[in-house]
Every structure is written in structure tokens, then in C-alpha cells.
Amino acid sequence: MSGENLKNVIEALLFSSSKPLGIPEIVKVLSVDKNGSRSEIKKAIENLNSEYNESGKSFFIENIAGGYRMITKPEYAEYIKILYQVQPSRLSKPSLETLAIVAYRQPIIKADIEAIRGVNVDGIVKTLLEKDFIKISGRKDVPGRPFLLATTNKFLEYFGLKDLNELPKISELRQFSIVK
């Protein structure tokens, strides 16, 4: 394998790996085809790093935990953090289940959701409130006057519903076995 090719393969391996890669792992991959000695591999990684540096790339290869990993330069961290905030995250299954319970049983108090789901839902209810999928719609007239929860307009929008009457009937969901 030519030096150029070796370098490219190592770059592809590091690029696609989420964990740091040790030299032995890289040696093993290369051995299938032709081979690269430990020192050749180290040299190739050094070359890649100088290339990234010279052409002002936003990432570099770091030597960490006995292996090598491609990471972004620290100065771009602020943007990446913003990205994670603005990226639409999908609702988790427990969130969806909780949301479904609120949607079909609203207005409902937290204790009743927990009675159905069998687990504490503090964290999930908090997230759903933050994400504006549910809102506090009042208090229930029982001792302690707990908050009643209901779905929001954002909820309707998110699921493409005109109004709550458009919620799928339980029997329709069962047709696709979405609910058991």
C-alpha cells in the first residue's frame, strides 16, 4: 500500500469511528490488504494532522486513552452546543406514552399518569411542559389540589392534528398494533 493510500484509509477509519482507535486495531484492518507498520501508521497520523493544520480544518486527530480520535477544535464548541439546542430532538418512547395518556385522558393529574404507567413521571412531565407539549390547565378539587395537565396547541401542530377529535381512536391504533 502506498503511503498516500495508507493515510487515506486511516483517515476513513478515524472519521467513521466514535471511539478512539488503537494502533493494533488499525494494524489489523490494514493487514487484510497490504500492511502498515506501527511507525508508518504513526507517521501517517502525524501527516494528517499537519495537513489539517495547514489547511485550517476545524478538526484534528488527538491521541487519547491509548488511541487516536478525530475531534473538533475547542474554538467551535460554542457553535456545536447551540446546534444541539436548536436541533429538533425526537420524543422518547416514555415521553410519547406519557403524552398519549395526557392526550386521551385530559385533564389529568400526575398521580393518575403514574398509576397508568407504573413509574414516576416527574422528569418526563417537566420535559413535556418545557417543550410546550402539555400545560397546566387548572387544579383538581381534591385534597392537595394537584395540578391538572392537558395538551397544547403545539401538541396538535406537532402531530398534524386539526383538533383533539382528530386523535386516532384506540381501535385504529390497534389496527396497526401501535398499542398492544
Add this chain to the structure above:
Amino acid sequence: MSGENLKNVIEALLFSSSKPLGIPEIVKVLSVDKNGSRSEIKKAIENLNSEYNESGKSFFIENIAGGYRMITKPEYAEYIKILYQVQPSRLSKPSLETLAIVAYRQPIIKADIEAIRGVNVDGIVKTLLEKDFIKISGRKDVPGRPFLLATTNKFLEYFGLKDLNELPKISELRQFSIVK
């Protein structure tokens, strides 16, 4: 933000994301600091790709499912596969057929898929919904108000399509005179 800086931030964002990033997301991230117009962002991505190409990088930026994402070039697949000895999970023929029908006829109700395939598709539709390849996109305005099904972004991503216009054209297939 200077052109150079804009390009670097975009590179860092794409580098740190495994999902395709839409232009609106990138605009949002940049707006915190200074800003980049849609066309500036597109131009920067083009420049990055030419740079990668000229310097013989093992990866490039693809335009997929309405966004942009960095991926490895196919020629390095053989090496990466050695690194991750994982089984592919491929779709079955009936699943692919059902997806093809949904993709070309969307939005479509289950009964119409069944009319074409000549078999019940409950199980397959359920699996495709679970795998997030299709979604319920609304209801058809006919008695019973059945669910309409459509493909998702995950569908585009999985098959490497920029958008639905990239689906293989029916005319590219062998010609049949289906319509008299």
C-alpha cells in the same frame, strides 16, 4: 463573520453531527453570533467539498434528505467494515414493495396498498411505522376517515435520496403499456 470563518464553523457543525443538517438549522446556529445567508452557506459547503476533493480526503459532504452530512467515500467501505463486524439489517422484499408503493403514491391509505399488492399489509405497515420509514400523514376524507400514509425523512436518508424527486423514475424501468 468572514467567509473563512463561516466555512470553518459549518465544517465543525457537519463534522460533529451524524444526522443531516438542514440549511435552516445552520442559519439558526450562525445567527447567535453573526450571520450567513442561505446562499453563503451553500457556497461554503461547495467550497468545502472542492477542498476535500482536491486534497484527496476520504470523506465528503452529501446533500441528503433535505440536509447536508459528511460521509466516507464508498471505496473505503471494505476497511471500515473490517473494523465493525456488524450484520446489515436489510429490508425484506415485501417491505421494499410496500415502501415503493407508499413512496410513489403518497399519501395513500392501507386499503389501496393492499389492492396493489393483493395481500393484507397490516404487519408490514406496522413494522415500517415502527422503523420510522413511513408515518401517518393525515386522514382521507372518505367514510371511515382512514389514515393516510407517507414516507419520512428517515426513508430518504436510508435510501440516500436528496428528496422524493430523486426516486427512480417509473419511465426508467422497462416500458410497459400499462395504460391502454
Add this chain to the structure above:
Amino acid sequence: MTEDYNVHLEEFEGPLDLLLYLIKKDEVDIYDIPIEKITSQYLEYLELMKMLDLNVAGEFLVMASTLMYIKSMLLLPPEERPPEEDIDETDPRADLVRQLLEYKKFKELAEQLQKKERQREDIFTRVASVELKDEGSGDISDVGIFDLISAFSEVLNVAGEEDLREIFEDRFTVTDKLSHITEILKNKKSVKFLDLFDPGSHKGEIVVTFLALLELIRLKTIKAIQKKSFDNISIELVESI
């Protein structure tokens, strides 16, 4: 015996697939289907499937009666056939042909999608994709259920002419055969489909072996491959991690 391993054909293919399969196998013109011949072949496959307790979906029976209806219509002189609406031909096969062509179109589109699916397996995003694979050289296609049934009927022909609907003894169970086949494949990389059946073995055993094969294919433990259509089928273990 087969109760636990009732194979749902829906997960494989349907009546239109069977018809297209027969049309391709006999190399007949889809616009001029020899209904008499195709109908009798269709019914033979249906019998085999029933015998295998393949949980033949109602759609297969509906198609059978459609075929028989078309057959009877073709026996009538054209002027005595009831007038058809919306179709400018009086050929009773017209609707079926149109349905087959429409379905065939989507089957081909599905193949295009499958090609794209395979291409994507060579591409990796920043966080390594889990959906990796390792597949031998191309040009080998997955085998359809009807290919398997065809191969199976060959085995049955070798086994002799007893009544196909005899009651099978419980000497062989699907579970036994499941582990038997897996064992064989652990030692050999690839086995010819026909070699999994001992010539002259009891018909009950053959059926059980076949059901075990279908179950293993459904579970993606094994795969059936064929170099080209109607060629010999071989069975391989799907490599796991």
C-alpha cells in the same frame, strides 16, 4: 407438529407474486396468459402450500376463484360474455393483466430501492453506522418462497407417490430439524437445498425439514440463495456477530 411453526406466507409473498412467478417460469406472454395452464399450476402450488400448513391467506383462494372465473368466461363465445364496464376490450383477462402489470411495476421499483439500500451500506457517517454488512460478490439473489416450494416439490417427487395429505407421524419435530440444519451449516459453509433431504426418507420428515427451513429463513438464521432464476438453491448460515 407444525402448530408452533405456522409460517405466515404474508411475510413472504402473495398470490400476485405466485402468478408472476409462474408466468416468468413458463416464459409466457403476460398480455396473453394461457389461463387454463396457469390456473392448474396455481392450484397445484396452492395444494402444496396447504399441505405444508403454510397458513394460506384468504387472498390466495380469492385469486384461485378469479382464475377459474376467467377460465370459464374464456370458454364462452365473446358475444355471450356479460358486457364489461370501463374496459374497452372484452377479454376477461384484462383486469388481471392490468393488476399484474401494476404490481410488477412496483416490484421493479422495489428492486431499484434495494439497489440503493445496498449502495448505502458502503457509506459511513461520523458516528459509525450500526447497519453494516458483509456480503460476498454480487449477482446472487435472495430466493423467493415459490422457488423454495418448487424445489420442495422436486423432493416430494423423489420421495414417491403416497397421498400428500396423509397424517404425518410425530417422529420428526420442527425443533429437531431446526437444530439439525443449524448443526450441518455450522460445519459446512454452504449446503445444496436438495442435499438437506435424504432420498427415500419418510414424507413426514421431508415436510418437517422444509418447515424448519422456512422458519430459519424467517428468523434470518439462514438464507437461501440462487445464482440465477430457477437454478439450484443453496442454503447458507447468516453470519452473526
